[in-house]
Amino acid sequence: MAEAQFDPGGFYQFDLQEGSVRTKDGARVLVLSDTALAPLVSAAVKSGDVGALIGLGSHLGTLAKASLGADPVATTPEGVLAHASSVVSLFGWGKLGFERWGEALALTVDGAPTFGDGGTAVGAFLTGLLSALGDQPADCVPVGERFLVVSPQAADQVRGWAAGGDDVPTIVGRMGVSS
16 A cells, blocks of 8 residues: 655745735644743643643644545554654644554654643643544543553543553553553
């Protein structure tokens, strides 16, 4: 199966007359430094309101899915995640990677913005991204430097294990997922 290549050409459209930047699907983009954005994200996380981060991840997941040019089900997981990684990178959220732990999936994000929240903000962003890519709810729980992809029903239990110091292999074993 031939994988479609991600084409970043023309992804952003700059309109100097209007003073705006838009994605090729017409969504307006604000160019902000991470130092300007970090306090806003931190305040949202502290108040328990990560909806905007989930929404941003969902929007980027939709863009990545559209860039595939085919149904994600007809594409390998590696192909889908390669497109998602490209879109995530274009928005400055780092380089997305993944690791298989048997039937479990853990995501990594090299160069992700840091918000001093133990990965909660990036986890919420990834939750939206993967839920949109897979057309079904998912939750990405920070476990050390990784984000373990779990069902929303298992998320609180996995968060508890991670808060208790368990690493990905231990949590995968506790979940009964073959590794």
